[in-house]
Amino acid sequence: MVRGFYLKRALRAPKNDPLPLVPLLTQATKHLGIVPTISTSFYPPYLLARLIATLDLMSKGRVGCNFVTSTAERAAQNFGLDAHLDHDLRYEMAEEFVDLVEKLWSSWDADAIVADRDTGAFVDPAKVRAIDYKGRFFSSRGPLNTARPPQGRPVLIQAGGSPQGRAFAAKHMDCVIAALGTVEEMTAFRLDLRKRVAAAGRDPDSCKVFFVVTPTLGETKEEAQERGRRRQAQRDASPELALAQMGSLTDIDFSTSMRRWPNSRPTGSKAR
Ligand SMILES: Cc1cc2nc3c(=O)[nH]c(=O)nc-3n(C[C@H](O)[C@H](O)[C@H](O)COP(=O)(O)O)c2cc1C
Numbered sequence: 558m559v560r561g562f563y564l565k566r567a568l569r570a571p572k573n574d575p576l577p578l579v580p581l582l583t584q585a586t587k588h589l590g591i592v593p594t595i596s597t598s599f600y601p602p603y604l605l606a607r608l609i610a611t612l613d614l615m616s617k618g619r620v621g622c623n624f625v626t627s628t629a630e631r632a633a634q635n636f637g638l639d640a641h642l643d644h645d646l647r648y649e650m651a652e653e654f655v656d657l658v659e660k661l662w663s664s665w666d667a668d669a670i671v672a673d674r675d676t677g678a679f680v681d682p683a684k685v686r687a688i689d690y691k692g693r694f695f696s697s698r699g700p701l702n703t704a705r706p707p708q709g710r711p712v713l714i715q716a717g718g719s720p721q722g723r724a725f726a727a728k729h730m731d732c733v734i735a736a737l738g739t740v741e742e743m744t745a746f747r748l749d750l751r752k753r754v755a756a757a758g759r760d761p762d763s764c765k766v767f768f769v770v771t772p773t774l775g776e777t778k779e780e781a782q783e784r785g786r787r788r789q790a791q792r793d794a795s796p797e798l799a800l801a802q803m804g805s806l807t808d809i810d811f812s813t814s815m816r817r818w819p820n821s822r823p824t825g826s827k828a829r
Contacts (some may be wrong), residue, residue, distance in 0.1 A: 563801060568802065580616070590621055594716070596627040598627050599636040603661065603697050611703050614707060620711055621714055622712075624654070624655060625716050626648060648717070648721040655713070659729075661701045662709070663710070666685070686700055714730060730764055733764065734766075734769060735767070
């Protein structure tokens with residue numbers, strides 16, 4: 558078990574739920590878009606649609622939503638499943654999830670709020686509709702009891718890089734986040750995504766790609782380089798840390814294979 562290793566180094570916990578941080582961040586900023594991540598495998602779609610619509614309304618259109626399907630078996634267990642759902646099934650759920658939340662966000666027309674003092678009417682009831690959604694995984698009567706988000710729908714992002722993840726992005730998303738190592742990989746990813754977006758009948762420019770970068774900062778270039786060297790030396794001195802970080806991303810427990818490494822500490826050592 559690697560639980561102790563992760564906790565000691567704060568690799569996965571403690572961290573805060575992203576949703577309550579959103580209004581704090583939007584109040585402290587003026588121009589940034591803030592996009593919390595939610596899992597389509599564990600969130601109830603109606604609740605999510607209302608939460609994001611509320612945050613988007615309160616920030617006057619600066620909040621989006623990053624839809625992930627989640628990989629961790631342990632996360633699934635936290636939400637009451639014995640084992641996580643199969644990868645492709647998770648994407649089938651995600652498709653339906655996004656389809657449903659988009660319908661909820663559209664359940665109010667843009668001009669549904671009339672706020673007419675003379676007639677005393679706040680909302681025009683003809684411009685708010687039930688959606689009566691009945692899917693394979695999710696159902697919702699609707700309409701949403703929050704008004705329509707300022708831009709019709711919030712900005713939609715997703716972060717899965719598999720063919721299923723890219724197909725999901727091509728159909729629904731405004732942006733994709735991808736973590737790739739080289740410029741060549743990034744170019745190939747972007748070209749593939751643009752093809753898929755076009756094949757889904759959309760303008761390829763309507764789906765942007767964000768590549769994850771981890772800059773090392775310093776007051777001067779030399780200071781940043783020195784800091785980068787120190788970090789690399791720390792990583793080199795601790796193969797366990799590199800493996801734990803990789804294990805955290807891939808949901809593979811490398812602690813057992815560590816024991817077979819020539820320079821690794823014996824099983825049950827203090828590192829775990
Ligand atoms: C840059 C990036 C950020 C991600 N952030 C999260 C996250 O915060 N929470 C989460 O459960 N999954 C997160 N994921 C996992 C993905 O959304 C997705 O579940 C995983 O990559 C498996 O999908 P795939 O097989 O299509 O890549 C992230 C993935 C990437 C690439």
